[in-house]
Amino acid sequence: MNYDLIKTVVELIQQFMEQNEDKALYSNDIQGFAEWLIISHPEDSKSEPGWLGMESGRSTDSIINTLLTRMGRYAKSYSRSATYHSVFSSQDDFIYLISLKSVGPMTKMELIRRNVHEKSSGILIINRLIRNGWVKQEISQKDKRTKHVQLTQEGLTVLNEHMDEIRKASRAVVGNLTHSEQMLFIAILSKLDEFHHSLYRMNLEAQELLDAVYKKLN
Known part of the structure; x- marks a missing residue:
């Protein structure tokens, strides 16, 4: 019996239960665990996709x-x-x-x-x-x-x-995405939104400061 594999699976289940207990994004069954696993470890679930211009060096x-x-x-x-x-x-x-x-x-x-x-x-x-x-x-x-x-x-x-x-x-807008794909998409977009929103707030606050200074000078 492969005890290392069993240990890994048990640890993953424990992580799933701990994370899902707070946010309750997934059902507490094998389907919910599978969806969480795909989203938490996307690099292991699918091979890299292709895209238009990839062969010619499009980034x-x-x-x-x-x-x-x-x-x-x-x-x-x-x-x-x-x-x-x-x-x-x-x-x-x-x-x-x-x-x-x-x-x-x-x-x-x-x-x-x-x-x-x-x-x-x-x-x-x-x-x-x-x-x-x-x-x-x-x-x-x-x-x-x-x-x-x-x-x-x-x-x-x-x-x-x-x-x-x-x-x-x-x-x-969601189109033909499955539930698992929607959850993964939400996770990715949320990560991007958090990154860019902090920059947006900094730019907006800087503009507000410049506007305040301009009003005082005029």
């Missing part, structure tokens, strides 16, 4: 950037189609509303950062939502110096009325 950086750009355009077109006859001016309207529904009241800049927009673009979106009566701005109960934007009942109603179309657009 992984290049193809990843191209594919992410294309996916962003696909997602935008699905969202546009889903809300074509709706009251939303763009997909940013319902994305901001979903953020407020999911997280709750926050400052304008917190909402803008959460959706990775430039300050000027984000302010335009928020002001449009306020004019439509879907969002309101109130003084924070914890800090009277701070104003929070929050979802109104009218905004919640409008969002709920269009959630079926929004969900259809989201499902279209």
Whole structure:
């Protein structure tokens, strides 16, 4: 009997149970363990894929950037189609509303950062939502110096009325990915998002500092 193999399997099961106990992302059975194993050890599960231009020296950086750009355009077109006859001016309207529904009241800049927009673009979106009566701005109960934007009942109603179309657009983006592939994709994109969002926040904070200095000088 191969006791080393048994020991390795037991250790993997123990890791799976410990990690899944906190996040509960997988079912506590062999199917859940298999999905976790594929995501936790992707280098062991599949051989390297091929891509257009690989033989001529096209880099992984290049193809990843191209594919992410294309996916962003696909997602935008699905969202546009889903809300074509709706009251939303763009997909940013319902994305901001979903953020407020999911997280709750926050400052304008917190909402803008959460959706990775430039300050000027984000302010335009928020002001449009306020004019439509879907969002309101109130003084924070914890800090009277701070104003929070929050979802109104009218905004919640409008969002709920269009959630079926929004969900259809989201499902279209996922396409033919299996559940295991979706979990792996979430893990990879979350890692990338965490890396890039920290850089985005630094750039945004630097711009805010420059704006403050400019106002003082003028």
